[in-house]
Amino acid sequence: MSATALVLIDLQNDYFPGGRYPLDGTEAAAARAGELLALARETGAGVVHVRHEMSGADAPFFERGTPGAEIHASLAPQEGEPVVVKEEVNAFLRTDLDSLLRGKGVARLVIVGAMSHMCVDAASRAALDLGYEVILAHDATATRPLSFNGTEVPSQAVQAAMMAALEFAGATVVPAAEAAAALRD
Template sequence: MTRDAIIDAATAFVLVDIQNDYFPGGAMELHGDEDAAGRAAGVLARFRGLGAPVLHVRHEAARPGATFFLPGSWGAAIHATVAPLPGEPVVTKAYPNSFRDTPLAGLLDAAGAKRLVVCGMMTHMCVDATVRAAFDLGYPVTVVADACATRGLSFGGRNVAAPDVQAAFLAALGAVYATLVVAADLV
């Protein structure tokens, strides 16, 4: 697969929740956050250079008792590494699925997007929900695996390390929902 086969005017780049709270000093620091954001920035530069559509998604907590992504906070802002340029749409969401109760689908239609390239944070939550929803809406999706980050989880008394969470969720997405690539494949 060549990079030109993936990125064209009908391919939109969707950056999901690359926000300050996921970085050092934030309320929910992730494993591999800075490396993932740096790779996302490289892919972002490529899309911008080709004039292909770019859409940013940011989460604002709407549920009572939320401890991160609080509306108007530094933590809810998009990280400077991938800051939107004037004219690049920013979709604000309150659910893991970036399409739920947002204008994302309409913005993609308006941009003429037929395919999506997705990266972001957290792999096991908002990236997963967004990619599955995009697939259900009929978009062929490519996930930039090394431009995503997550954190460790626990279940049933077992701790699951962040690299294992990352591998499991990417493997599941790659089985049906998306093509998986690394940033170097696109830049």
């Protein structure tokens, strides 16, 4: 693994059309993430897949052992690519993600995945707190509409607010085409 790793967060079947919790723009985000994944494999940059699992039949999505919890086939891990399984929103919390990355000398992360307002946000902020350089490919992430206190927030507004907040927090937020440069270093 190089000093840069592509971290793919929760690009699992339940977030795609036909899944238990489809997001707006998941297919387009997965296509951009797939381009970065192909580049990372070609250049020898590190690749780490993160998969969220929930226990119990009352899980709203990503129920452990179901097809919905599996990583989407278009982004399936290849042999030798680590898969970090998490049960929390933050991919670093109670997982070996940090030790895995540090053990490979990774200092810079290119982050893609879903949901922008939850797991991508939590992982990006945790990575920044842990001292990683974070490059977030905004068009390789997906989210959904939200509501608060009677106000409906369309997914485009949720996405823009999350990306603006993460950029303010210290992440470099760029399109996947620009994030690709980090995987070529």
